Amino acid sequence: MLDYIRLDWDLPILPQLLNGFKSAAILFHPFIQMPYGWGKSKRENPYQHIYPGNEEMFKLGEPISWKEVMSKSNLKSYKELFRALQYLTGAPSDEYKKLASYFKSNRDFYYPEEDRTSLFILNGLVKILCSKGTNTLYFSEPIYGMNGSFEAQDKSPLEIGNLSSNDLIITDENMDFAFMSIYDSFTTLLLAKEINIENTIKSVNLEALTCDKETSLSCFL
Secondary structure, three states: OOOOOOOOOOOOOHHHOOOOOOEEEEEEOOEEEOOOOHHHHHOOOOOOOOOOOHHHHHHHOEEEOHHHHHHHHOOOOHHHHHHHHHOOOOOOOHHHHHHHHHHHOOOOEEOOOOOOOOHHHHHHHHHHHOOOOOOEEEEEEOOOOEEEEEEHHHOOHHHHHOOOOOOOEEEEOOOOEEEEEOOOOOEEEEEEOOOOOHHHHHHOOOOEEEOOOOOOOOOOO
8 A cells, every 4th residue: 555645846746756656757637629509508698617527528529739739739848838838727828828829719728627637548557557567556635534345346437537636546466557646736756766757658648757866746736
């Protein structure tokens, strides 16, 4: 069992890791494209703010990468896009204005899931955790003190996503890998005992920034 790891946002991530983890990567939660007209069919008035529920999102939505959004909104880096997302409910910035303009012209386009791991990357993460032959996964949720285990083949991404709407860490039984949601963020942190994590990430087609010795959770701010 691995308890949720509280990381200092302003300090490098790698020195803060315990339990023999040697590498980490910041995974970007995809944006969500819902079918044309979905939002209009759900709104009771034109000004109502709506967001897809888990089941609708997973069954009807299409994940859109950060790279594609950057190319369409004239944002030049992950840092610029992350800063734009941070201002969705705050004071406007130049980055936010570019992203907001793109959103306004795409009514059925939605920002990534925040606070918890995106449903769209859970299949890839589970494949990584099970890549060394294990099928039993362990989870820890610190807000309500919940923890337990499950067989990976028995749970869908929706069921795994519903384990917690708050902070959550999931690891394989040998703790070769783990992933944890990051509060107030559109990212998930992947941890590994192996030093070279890039090939593992590429094998399941996840969009990520591999952490070097200076990378912190605040590196995009």
